[in-house]
Amino acid sequence: MENQKAKNIITVCLAVAAVFLIFGASVRVAQAATLRFSPGTGNFLVGSTFDLSIILDTKAAPINFIEAEFFFPADKLQLTSPSVGKSIIQFWPTPPVFSNVEGRVYFAGGSPAPGINVSEGLVLSLTFRVISAGEAEIQFGDKTSVLAHDGMGTEVLTQKSSAFFRFSFPPPLGPPISSPTHPDQEKWYRDKNPIFVWPKSPGAEAYSFKLDQDPVDVLDTTSDSEDSTASFSDLDNGIWYFHLREKARGVWGGVSRYAVKIDNEPPAQFRVNISPSARTTNPNPIFRFFTTDALSGLSHWEMKIIPLSARESVQALFFGVDSPYQAINLEPGRYHIVVRAIDKAGNVREETTTIAILSPYADLTAAIIRDEGINLAFLLLPWHYFVPIIGFVFLILLFIISKWLIKQRFYIKYALKKEGAGKNLSILKKKGKNKEYGIKNKK
16 A cells, blocks of 8 residues: 555656646747847948858757748848858748849748757858948848747747848048038938038149949049049949048058939839728828838928918918827818828828818718718619709609699689689689699689
8 A cells, every 4th residue: 555655646746746847848938049240230330241140049849940031231231152151050941032222032941850049059151242331230120030849839939039230431542522512421311412522632633533332442643633622423323432542742542432422213102091081071080191202211291271261361380290190180171181101211102182071970871971972871872873863853854844734724724614713713712612622722
């Protein structure tokens, strides 16, 4: 008996231990896997290159599949290396692909049993070239996941960290350059006609310069001008670099560079969506809108609400908004809604729509009378059918009324003839016969 009790106690202890082990393993899996960039921060010069790696930490829980996308600012970085280098990934269902236009990298890869169990695992390493100055964030997208090697494909990714960088122009080796038309090298401008100026050093004899879209282009020693200014016109959109070299006392000096960013294209076209509808009794409609800008990027939105019943001397003003935007307590009436998308160069795209705010008592009317036609309980009758039907019904009513009038006239003639009243209705009234023949008394 005592042996049986001891066996039972051992069995219970083993079961409890198994439960704790399973629970602990599940907790460990639930807390597993992080992805990060290396380096996570840094400062680099325009024209230089640097390697960016994706590092995996499985937190001691084996995994067998990684899917990842990440985004980089295409106006500041360009991916230059076609190879991912060494990697812990052993097979690629979707090999790494990238777009320097969209600023996106995507891949999906994995490993067979027993899976991947690392704390500093190199997923891939890519080389980027810095093409413009400014601050940049490289971040993972929504299509990023890490699956556990547990036979069920459990999602175990709990953290995906971004990387932050600062890019700057190298110090000038030649004359310092400035631009009265494009004074800030990190800003976008609509002006397509840049002007560059620089101070003339003592003994300066000539200058060699070039304007192109290569941030580190090499200048020759051919004299292009003796003046300390240069201008260009009608440039294409994009980032341009002005390279300058000075010859003084017979010696060519180092190269200075100046960047100008040109964007005179407005953001993409968009639509203004209205909830619940453009014709509503709700005085608090909601406006939704979205667009993109390929070059400088979207800066902000503005909106103007114009009451169509307002006096001509009253002018509506634009105000800043974000999507979605909800108007508050609009009075009944019709309004023009003008929405502006403004990019970082100041280009504007406007879209206009019209809404009608109906009075509360117009609920039923609004439910029945639609832009498309008459809304009946069982069908929507279009206007081009409704008008002929109304005309047909009117003709039927006109026919019925005319028939009734003819019938009344016949009754009166019959009554007068029968009673010998001639054309005098008063005789019928005196005899009390008017009701008998359906003739009403005149008031």
